[in-house]
Amino acid sequence: MIRYVSTRTLFGFELLLIKLALSNKKGKWMKLYYFPGSPSPRKVGIFISEKGLEIPSVTLNLREGEHLTEEFAAIHPGLTLPVLELDDGTCITESLAIAHYLEQENPSLNLLGTDAKEQALILMWHDIATFEGYLGIQEYLRNSPEFGEGRALPGPMPIEQISALVERGEKRTIAFFDKVDKRLSNNTYLAIERYTYADIVTYVYLEFAQRVIGKDLFQDRKHLASWAASISARPAIKAIDG
Numbered sequence: 512m513i514r515y516v517s518t519r520t521l522f523g524f525e526l527l528l529i530k531l532a533l534s535n536k537k538g539k540w541m542k543l544y545y546f547p548g549s550p551s552p553r554k555v556g557i558f559i560s561e562k563g564l565e566i567p568s569v570t571l572n573l574r575e576g577e578h579l580t581e582e583f584a585a586i587h588p589g590l591t592l593p594v595l596e597l598d599d600g601t602c603i604t605e606s607l608a609i610a611h612y613l614e615q616e617n618p619s620l621n622l623l624g625t626d627a628k629e630q631a632l633i634l635m636w637h638d639i640a641t642f643e644g645y646l647g648i649q650e651y652l653r654n655s656p657e658f659g660e661g662r663a664l665p666g667p668m669p670i671e672q673i674s675a676l677v678e679r680g681e682k683r684t685i686a687f688f689d690k691v692d693k694r695l696s697n698n699t700y701l702a703i704e705r706y707t708y709a710d711i712v713t714y715v716y717l718e719f720a721q722r723v724i725g726k727d728l729f730q731d732r733k734h735l736a737s738w739a740a741s742i743s744a745r746p747a748i749k750a751i752d753g
């Protein structure tokens with residue numbers, strides 16, 4: 512049983528505090544280690560906002576290196592965000608695993624599929640977006656001189672940059688924009704006929720990629736552009752963007 516409540520509940524905040532107090536037997540509360548400016552934690556932030564959940568969070572500014580500490584390494588030796596720490600101290604990393612856990616515990620507003628076919632299609636588009644979109648833009652960003660040396664991959668091990676991956680990363684990313692535009696030319700949403708986690712993930716990657724590359728990559732892709740406009744107008748996304 513998850514000990515938090517919908518922000519839409521009138522007495523939600525009081526209830527949240529009572530439940531958190533009850534859950535604090537071992538001095539631990541569920542919390543999300545988070546940074547809104549990076550794609551992986553942002554996906555989970557939107558997922559939580561869509562579900563109307565209130566989960567205490569600890570923000571670690573990745574750009575300032577606030578996650579590169581022994582204290583955070585004790586929570587997650589992989590040194591990445593997001594991390595969901597449960598009341599019993601269990602730490603769940605990997606955004607899809609966190610989303611899966613939260614969906615199981617909070618099934619209303621289904622975002623990961625209600626049957627085998629829906630679930631498979633959502634996971635399929637999740638993986639396409641991650642391997643083609645996310646890894647493409649990470650290749651571009653993390654091998655660019657501005658990113659700094661030795662951080663070409665996240666994690667504790669220093670990995671040197673390979674400058675040729677900047678161009679390859681950009682190509683992969685642009686190809687992903689084209690793929691999404693094509694898919695949306697005869698589908699309203701990416702995976703199935705309604706908004707799902709696949710749309711959240713893809714939207715976060717594309718919007719991030721556009722900012723990183725510094726060009727308007729939406730405007731000439733009209734299907735993608737109108738889908739992105741409808742996603743960005745969602746109250747849950749506006750709520751976390753402030």
Ligand SMILES: N[C@@H](CCC(=O)N[C@@H](CS)C(=O)NCC(=O)O)C(=O)O
Pocket residue numbers: 549550551552573590591592593604605606607664665666
């Ligand atoms: N597979 C992980 C990826 C987590 C990840 O790489 N997060 C990035 C932010 S998008 C990070 O924490 N980077 C830390 C760093 O670059 O040092 C997930 O889906 O959550």
